[in-house]
Amino acid sequence: VVEKVKDVADNNLEDMIYALEHDISVLEEKVVEKKQIVDYLKIIEENLTDIEC
Amino acid sequence: MKYMTKEDVFLEIFEKTNRADEFEEYLKSKGIDNIFMPRLKQDKFVYDKVRMVVDELYNLDNNLSICLSERDTLIIRKLYGVMNSGWCEDSLNIREEFNLKNIGIIKKGYFERIRGIIKYSLERTAYKKKEKYFFEQCDMDPKYWDLNCKLHNGKGLFSKKLFLIDTFVREYSKEELVEKTSDIRNSKTIIRNDEDFKKNIVRLSEKELFVLENSLKLNGDKSVPFIEIVEQLKTRPRNVMQIEETAILKINYNLSNNKLKTESEKVLQKLDKEFDDNISIKEIKILSLIEKLLEEYNITTLSELLKKSTEYLENIGLTSFDIENVNELKKRYERYIEESIIFELETKKAQLLNEINKLDLEIEMRNERINLLKSGGKSEGRSR
Numbered sequence: 522v523v524e525k526v527k528d529v530a531d532n533n534l535e536d537m538i539y540a541l542e543h544d545i546s547v548l549e550e551k552v553v554e555k556k557q558i559v560d561y562l563k564i565i566e567e568n569l570t571d572i573e574c
Numbered sequence: 575m576k577y578m579t580k581e582d583v584f585l586e587i588f589e590k591t592n593r594a595d596e597f598e599e600y601l602k603s604k605g606i607d608n609i610f611m612p613r614l615k616q617d618k619f620v621y622d623k624v625r626m627v628v629d630e631l632y633n634l635d636n637n638l639s640i641c642l643s644e645r646d647t648l649i650i651r652k653l654y655g656v657m658n659s660g661w662c663e664d665s666l667n668i669r670e671e672f673n674l675k676n677i678g679i680i681k682k683g684y685f686e687r688i689r690g691i692i693k694y695s696l697e698r699t700a701y702k703k704k705e706k707y708f709f710e711q712c713d714m715d716p717k718y719w720d721l722n723c724k725l726h727n728g729k730g731l732f733s734k735k736l737f738l739i740d741t742f743v744r745e746y747s748k749e750e751l752v753e754k755t756s757d758i759r760n761s762k763t764i765i766r767n768d769e770d771f772k773k774n775i776v777r778l779s780e781k782e783l784f785v786l787e788n789s790l791k792l793n794g795d796k797s798v799p800f801i802e803i804v805e806q807l808k809t810r811p812r813n814v815m816q817i818e819e820t821a822i823l824k825i826n827y828n829l830s831n832n833k834l835k836t837e838s839e840k841v842l843q844k845l846d847k848e849f850d851d852n853i854s855i856k857e858i859k860i861l862s863l864i865e866k867l868l869e870e871y872n873i874t875t876l877s878e879l880l881k882k883s884t885e886y887l888e889n890i891g892l893t894s895f896d897i898e899n900v901n902e903l904k905k906r907y908e909r910y911i912e913e914s915i916i917f918e919l920e921t922k923k924a925q926l927l928n929e930i931n932k933l934d935l936e937i938e939m940r941n942e943r944i945n946l947l948k949s950g951g952k953s954e955g956r957s958r
Contacts, residue, residue, distance in 0.1 A: 538912065541919035548926035555933035562940035569947035 576655070576662040580632060583654045588624045590685040591692060592617070600693050601700055605744040610707070611700035619699065623692050632656055641687035645672065646680055653681065704751075705743045712755035714766040720790050721771075722764050724822045725829065727891065731757060763829045774828045781807065782821035789818050826893050867891055880904050 578586075594616060601611055611619075631639045631651065639647040649672060655662035665677045674680075709716045719739045726732035731742075731754060746754060758764055765771050771792075775783060784803070791797040804811050871890050873879050879900060887897050 535912065538915055538919065541916065541923060545919060545923050545926060548923065548930065552926060552929055552933065555930060555937065559933060559936050559940065562937060562944060565944050566940055566947065569944060 575664070577660050578655050578662055579660055580628065583631070583656075584624060584628045587628060587685070587688065588621065591624060591688045592620045593689060594620075596689075597693060597696055601697060604697050604701075605747070606697065606700045606704060607748045609748060610703045611696060616696065619696060620692055623695060624688070627688055627691075641691060642684060646684070649674075649677065649680055650684055653677070701740070701743065704748075705739060707748075708743055708751050708755065711752060712758040712766070714758060714764075715768070717790075717792055717794065718765050718767070718771065721786075721792070721822075721825075724790070725765070725826050726763070765825075765829075774825045777824040777828060778821050782817055782824070785814055785817045786821040789814070823894060826895065876903070876907075880907055 594613060597616060597620070598608070598613070602608075627640050630636065631647075631654070634657065637644050637647060639650065642650060649668055651657050652663040652668055653665065669675070669677055705716070716739070723732045743751070758766070765774060775786075778786070785807070787793050788798040788803050789800060798806070800811070800814070804814055807814060807817075867890065868874070868879065873882065880903065884897055884901065887900060892900070
């Protein structure tokens with residue numbers, strides 16, 4: 522990361538912070554979405570297991 | 575009738591006024607070491623001074639003798655027979671003539687005043703010797719003292735308390751002065767002689783140099799008085815003072831630049847690697863010149879310093895060069911903070927990506943299990 526940062530010109534540091542913050546918010550949304558999918562799949566799996574029993 | 579020669583008078587006055595121990599104590603109390611006025615020299619000094627006083631008393635062209643009024647001069651002259659070829663007038667006659675109750679008081683007062691004059695002259699002479707010794711030791715031309723006081727306004731050796739060379743020399747003993755002289759000799763930001771001065775006035779305009787040389791009397795007796803400077807420049811006194819301030823600032827900048835440029839670069843590089851909010855001002859050697867000034871305003875750590883605005887720093891007396899350094903520190907510090915933020919954000923992003931990968935794996939795994947359960951359920955149903 523440090524090397525990456527050093528490549529960036531002085532004035533771009535603020536832009537880089539902005540871009541990273543944006544990436545993080547997108548990723549956080551994805552995590553929430555994926556957690557919901559996992560929860561949904563858990564329910565289906567439990568239902569199917571009950572039917573099988 | 576009593577008869578007294580001039581020598582008799584001298585001996586009496588000398589005996590009544592030479593208080594060697596008292597004079598020595600007095601000099602000590604004024605911060606002057608014995609070395610600058612040993613006892614023998616002191617005795618010789620008093621001897622010469624009394625000779626001068628007696629000569630004055632016998633100089634009949636002058637109605638006023640040293641430290642006496644016209645009336646008292648006459649009384650003392652009559653008492654010592656100065657005007658009557660050595661034949662002293664009876665004190666009772668003098669009392670009647672001048673309608674006085676006590677002649678002794680006048681004599682006593684005369685001796686006391688002579689002792690006062692001797693004390694003062696002894697102090698001045700010894701002090702001048704100490705001052706001369708100090709300047710010789712630090713290899714400094716005395717005329718540059720005031721300039722250095724202005725250049726280092728309130729800092730280090732030239733603290734406001736010791737602004738006058740008089741106070742400075744009195745404040746320290748001979749040993750302490752020797753210590754200070756080595757500081758002055760080794761300093762690269764002190765102007766000691768004409769050569770140093772010439773090296774550091776390169777940025778000055780003719781007008782600035784003219785004002786500086788004359789207002790600080792660097793031209794000795796040829797220096798123009800302040801009023802004439804104002805007249806010659808056809809301006810206001812305030813403007814002359816401003817010109818002088820600019821000249822001082824330029825010399826200061828030159829001096830600081832030569833000495834600190836390389837040093838500051840080194841420190842800044844070091845700070846780049848390990849930037850610490852609570853680093854003390856003392857550790858940042860680049861700011862050593864303004865360290866004491868900052869302390870006066872309770873600014874002891876780097877973070878406290880960086881929080882202050884340029885205007886504030888100017889108001890408390892930092893020079894433009896100091897402020898330039900502080901601003902450079904600020905820039906580097908801000909960059910350091912930004913880099914730290916980026917590092918944190920990058921770490922967080924990596925953690926989120928890792929979490930997403932894990933969730934993807936779990937989703938895939940659960941999908942497979944569901945498919946298995948679905949296919950197993952269908953085949954069982956058909957067999958029934």
